Amino acid sequence: MNEAYLQTLVREAVGEVLDQRARIDQETHSDHHAWIQAKIEAEKERAEAWRDIRRTAIGWAVTAVLGTALAWFAGAFGWKVGGGQ
Numbered sequence: 001m002n003e004a005y006l007q008t009l010v011r012e013a014v015g016e017v018l019d020q021r022a023r024i025d026q027e028t029h030s031d032h033h034a035w036i037q038a039k040i041e042a043e044k045e046r047a048e049a050w051r052d053i054r055r056t057a058i059g060w061a062v063t064a065v066l067g068t069a070l071a072w073f074a075g076a077f078g079w080k081v082g083g084g085q
Contacts, residue, residue, distance in 0.1 A: 024032075073079065
């Protein structure tokens with residue numbers, strides 16, 4: 001056996017051992033997938049909640065702007081608003 005061949009054998013053996021140590025068992029692998037799926041679902045729910053919040057805020061903002069504009073027009077043109085005497 002020459003030195004180059006021994007070096008190749010050692011590299012291959014060390015590589016195999018490192019590969020085996022890097023692998024995880026099926027249960028851990030499944031747990032990782034479940035955790036990732038839970039994170040994806042949580043992010044979807046969070047994004048949906050923020051969409052609802054934005055939609056509500058925009059709705060209130062539009063209502064406030066229209067109400068303010070109506071009140072301004074009513075005051076500017078002397079319109080009587082409401083049923084009070």
